[in-house]
Amino acid sequence: MAYSFIHRPLSDEARRVSTPLVVTCNDQRREVSVAQNIANKEIDRTVAFDKVLGPKSQQQDVFNHAVVPLVSEVLDGYNCTIFAYGQTGTGKTYIMEGGGGKALNADLPTDASVIPSAVKRIFDILEAQSAEYSMKVSFLELYNVELTDLLALQ
Structure with a gap:
């Protein structure tokens, strides 16, 4: 079974209201990172996939x-x-x-x-x-x- 991650770019509406970007993709390393600041605490996670297609895909x-x-x-x-x-x-x-x-x-x-x-x-x-x-x-x-x-x- 293959596990892939596909990340679309922010919508025009999300960009208009300055929605923070919390998901980043590293296509070459096949990793997806999530970084959020919740209650002044930085929470970072990185997950590896067999294939990552980032927002420019x-x-x-x-x-x-x-x-x-x-x-x-x-x-x-x-x-x-x-x-x-x-x-x-x-x-x-x-x-x-x-x-x-x-x-x-x-x-x-x-x-x-x-x-x-x-x-x-x-x-x-x-x-x-x-x-x-x-x-x-x-x-x-x-x-x-x-x-x-x-x-x-x-």
Whole structure:
């Protein structure tokens, strides 16, 4: 099992209200540090991961690291899961669904997210092989111990 840490940059709103930056990433050392001052006491923690993608990382970096290896496994017949976990507002939906950029001529925008990029890659490979195939896709949300099929909401 791989453990990765993906850190998005502060939002425009967070920068506007001067939200302190408490998380820093060292991509080369694969470390994430958290530093907070609570009740005049400095609390520092550093955690090591197998891969760290800091706030300057792009959607393509996430895709290349976390999804490309899974596409091969899917095409070999394995069931695969991408599990996005984190606090509300940390960018999970953006990484999975994207920011709504429009595709031109079946090309994905440069900031395409995990789901459309994975689906496109799978179909591109299958079509290049002239393979006959059947595919089932699930897109589930687990929130407050409640499971929702997000594709059924369409």
